Amino acid sequence: MSEYIDGKLLxxxxxxxxxxECKILKRFIREAGGRDSVxxxxxxATELPEQVGAEYRELFEKLGGGDVQVLxxxxxxGANHENIVRxxxxxxxxxxxxxDQLRITGLIGGTKLGKALHQLYxxxxxxxxxxxxxxxxSDTMIVGGEAGTAKKNTLTMAPGLGLLHSxxxxxxxxxxxxxxxLLTAVSQNPxxxxxxxxxxxxxLVHTDGRFSVVGxxxxxxxxxxxxxxxxxxxxxxxxxLVLTPVLMHVLSEGYGFDLKRRVAHxxx
Amino acid sequence: MSEYIDGKLLxxxxxxxxxxECKILKRFIREAGGRDSVxxxxxxATELPEQVGAEYRELFEKLGGGDVQVLxxxxxxGANHENIVRxxxxxxxxxxxxxDQLRITGLIGGTKLGKALHQLYxxxxxxxxxxxxxxxxSDTMIVGGEAGTAKKNTLTMAPGLGLLHSxxxxxxxxxxxxxxxLLTAVSQNPxxxxxxxxxxxxxLVHTDGRFSVVGxxxxxxxxxxxxxxxxxxxxxxxxxLVLTPVLMHVLSEGYGFDLKRRVAHxxx
Numbered sequence: 001m002s003e004y005i006d007g008k009l010l011x012x013x014x015x016x017x018x019x020x021e022c023k024i025l026k027r028f029i030r031e032a033g034g035r036d037s038v039x040x041x042x043x044x045a046t047e048l049p050e051q052v053g054a055e056y057r058e059l060f061e062k063l064g065g066g067d068v069q070v071l072x073x074x075x076x077x078g079a080n081h082e083n084i085v086r087x088x089x090x091x092x093x094x095x096x097x098x099x100d101q102l103r104i105t106g107l108i109g110g111t112k113l114g115k116a117l118h119q120l121y122x123x124x125x126x127x128x129x130x131x132x133x134x135x136x137x138s139d140t141m142i143v144g145g146e147a148g149t150a151k152k153n154t155l156t157m158a159p160g161l162g163l164l165h166s167x168x169x170x171x172x173x174x175x176x177x178x179x180x181x182l183l184t185a186v187s188q189n190p191x192x193x194x195x196x197x198x199x200x201x202x203x204l205v206h207t208d209g210r211f212s213v214v215g216x217x218x219x220x221x222x223x224x225x226x227x228x229x230x231x232x233x234x235x236x237x238x239x240x241l242v243l244t245p246v247l248m249h250v251l252s253e254g255y256g257f258d259l260k261r262r263v264a265h266x267x268x
Numbered sequence: 269m270s271e272y273i274d275g276k277l278l279x280x281x282x283x284x285x286x287x288x289e290c291k292i293l294k295r296f297i298r299e300a301g302g303r304d305s306v307x308x309x310x311x312x313a314t315e316l317p318e319q320v321g322a323e324y325r326e327l328f329e330k331l332g333g334g335d336v337q338v339l340x341x342x343x344x345x346g347a348n349h350e351n352i353v354r355x356x357x358x359x360x361x362x363x364x365x366x367x368d369q370l371r372i373t374g375l376i377g378g379t380k381l382g383k384a385l386h387q388l389y390x391x392x393x394x395x396x397x398x399x400x401x402x403x404x405x406s407d408t409m410i411v412g413g414e415a416g417t418a419k420k421n422t423l424t425m426a427p428g429l430g431l432l433h434s435x436x437x438x439x440x441x442x443x444x445x446x447x448x449x450l451l452t453a454v455s456q457n458p459x460x461x462x463x464x465x466x467x468x469x470x471x472l473v474h475t476d477g478r479f480s481v482v483g484x485x486x487x488x489x490x491x492x493x494x495x496x497x498x499x500x501x502x503x504x505x506x507x508x509l510v511l512t513p514v515l516m517h518v519l520s521e522g523y524g525f526d527l528k529r530r531v532a533h534x535x536x
Contacts (some may be wrong), residue, residue: 149442149466149485150518174417177445180486183518198417198508217417218448218508222516229523229532240466240486240520244532248490248516250418250451252508255497264497264512 004165004259007121009205011164013171013197014098014131016215018055022063024202024215029065031126031204032093037066040091044073044107045099045132052097060095079111088116093126096133101143104136105160114161121163124207134171134197137164145181150241152232155184164205167259170196173220180241182222187232187243190224193259201252205259212256212267223247223262272433272527275389277473279432281439281465282366282399284483286323290331292470292483297333299394299472300361305334308359312341312375313367313400320365328363347379356384361394364401369411372404373428382429389431392475402439402465405432413449421505423452432473435527438464441488448509450490455500455511458492461527469520473527480524480535491515491530 010031016024032039041056043049053070060068071087073079088094094117096104108114121127127137135141141160157168170182173196186194197203198217205211213219224230224246231242249264251257257264278299284292300307309324311317321338328336339355341347356362362385364372376382389395395405403409409428416422425436438450441464454462465471466485473479481487492498492514499510517532519525525532 147442147445174415174445174448177415177442177447179445179447180442201508216508229534231520231522240469240484241518242486242520242523244517244519244523246516246518248514249512250509250514251512252499252510254499255510255512264510266497 004167004209005205005207007124007163008126008207009137009163010126010128010202011134011137011169011197011205012128012130012202013134013173013199015172015199016130016202017200018059024200025059026063027204027214028093028095028126028128029060029063033066034064035066037092038090039065039068039093039095040088041068041070041095041097043070043097045101045104046097047099056095056097073107073113076107076111079108079113085112085116088113089120091120091125093128094120096129096136098131098133101132101135101141101160102158104132105158127163131171134169136161138167138169139165140168142168142170142181142185145184147177148180150180150183151239152184152237152241155181157185166191167193167195170194172199174198174218179220183243183246184241186222186224187230187241190227193262194222196220196222209260210256210258213251213253215253217252219251221249221251221257225262272435272477273473273475275392275431276394276475277405277431278394278396278470279402279405279437279465279473280396280398280470281402281441281467283440283467284398284470285468286327290327292468293327294331295472295482296361296363296394296396297328297331301334302332303334305360306358307333307336307361307363308356309336309338309363309365311338311365313369313372314365315367324363324365341375341381344375344379347376347381353380353384356381357388359388359393362388362396364397364404366399366401369400369404369409369428370426372400373426395431399439402437404429406435406437407433408436410436410438410449410453413452415445416448418448418451418509418511419506420452420500420509423449425453434459435461435463438462440467442466442486447488451511451514452509454490454492455498455509458495461530462490464488464490477528478524478526481519481521483521485520487519489517489519489525493530
């Protein structure tokens with residue numbers, strides 16, 4: 001266990017392949033125990049829980065998962081029912097779908113279900129999430145912010161699930177041009193590493209604080225800890241950012257990153 | 269004079285303000301000599317030379333320029349006419365409009381007009397360009413490449429005007445999500461610095477190899493010279509990039525950058 005992580009996470013940048021090789025989803029199943037897995041799909045983020053839940057159930061069954069159950073939470077009361085908590089506790093892998101990250105934290109944060117999730121995680125059960133389900137993993141999460149130039153006014157953040165520490169995750173990263181908002185986020189506290197995950201790409205974070213890249217595109221790490229000059233405390237909301245220098249790492253499959261030492265590594 | 273530059277350049281990321289404070293265009297006029305300036309607008313990049321030329325002529329006259337002339341080149345033969353060369357030689361400031369960077373190099377590269385432009389530049393006449401007119405400044409220029417993930421296959425490059433050395437410029441930078449293609453460009457030869465200029469933002473490059481930022485948004489410098497791991501020579505065209513670590517500098521007005529020492533500086 002490291003200061004960054006207390007268990008095992010698979011954080012997916014959204015739009016993971018569901019028709020071809022399905023590399024990321026298959027990796028999730030493998031980490032959850034393959035044929036012996038009990039996979040719980042949590043649809044709390046989406047407003048279309050039946051449709052999205054059915055899609056993932058079918059996929060995980062087709063790709064070799066064991067028992068697959070879909071749990072939805074439509075109101076906080078539901079997240080305190082003993083029944084749903086018992087269902088979750090059976091899981092050997094938990095998967096958060098996309099949707100709205102504030103639905104996840106707003107509906108399960110501080111409930112019995114939320115507590116059970118943390119207990120599973122600390123027991124080593126893999127927790128996966130895609131898109132909104134990716135953003136929600138960290139202590140503080142990005143909930144909004146325009147693409148384009150790094151400017152303070154467009155970024156909004158909120159407390160996340162707190163499974164991954166000292167990191168801010170952004171998803172659909174290159175596809176939606178989000179480097180500016182991720183830089184704005186880390187400029188506010190350069191202790192925090194920014195991890196931007198492209199679509200159909202994921203990071204598998206191991207308990208030693210290292211992650212490996214899975215999938216087709218890139219993962220971009222931005223590290224503002226070496227920054228000497230920044231205007232973050234003095235800029236007015238609409239003003240453009242200054243942040244120099246920043247260390248950046250562009251990684252794809254076959255490479256990984258050590259969150260603690262803040263260096264990349266080859267995995268071959 | 270430095271190894272980077274032989275004169276003075278104003279390189280604009282496109283979509284510069286033409287209705288409000290017009291900070292960038294006013295700065296160009298000032299550098300060209302203000303009321304005493306002879307400004308030449310070169311519309312060679314655009315397929316709408318009359319419309320674009322008239323727009324800039326009116327703007328530069330309104331904003332305090334001296335004589336403003338518009339020169340167009342529609343075929344290479346035109347760029348060898350003594351008449352157009354003499355017209356250009358009068359300039360105290362040259363402005364390349366947007367359009368297609370390959371029209372600029374394809375129509376004036378290796379002509380008498382091209383030679384006269386370099387002579388003006390070496391005499392200290394400011395050369396400005398926006399959008400395509402910005403890309404064209406460097407030795408090697410980006411002519412195409414998708415937004416999104418850094419992948420080799422989407423990037424196309426060509427020889428530029430060669431006014432700025434050891435640098436690759438990209439424009440409409442944050443607005444069009446171009447960090448991936450700029451990283452791909454510098455990965456091919458990390459000696460080359462990548463400079464991504466946002467819309468309504470410019471760099472004024474001085475003869476000592478320093479530039480200062482002018483305008484509303486940011487300038488992003490990527491420096492892959494410290495890179496230890498890269499897959500650029502081995503990746504197949506569609507494969508995602510690895511490039512780690514990369515130094516990045518996000519700069520806005522009030523800040524500048526020393527191309528030779530590769531460090532940012534405050535200008536206050």
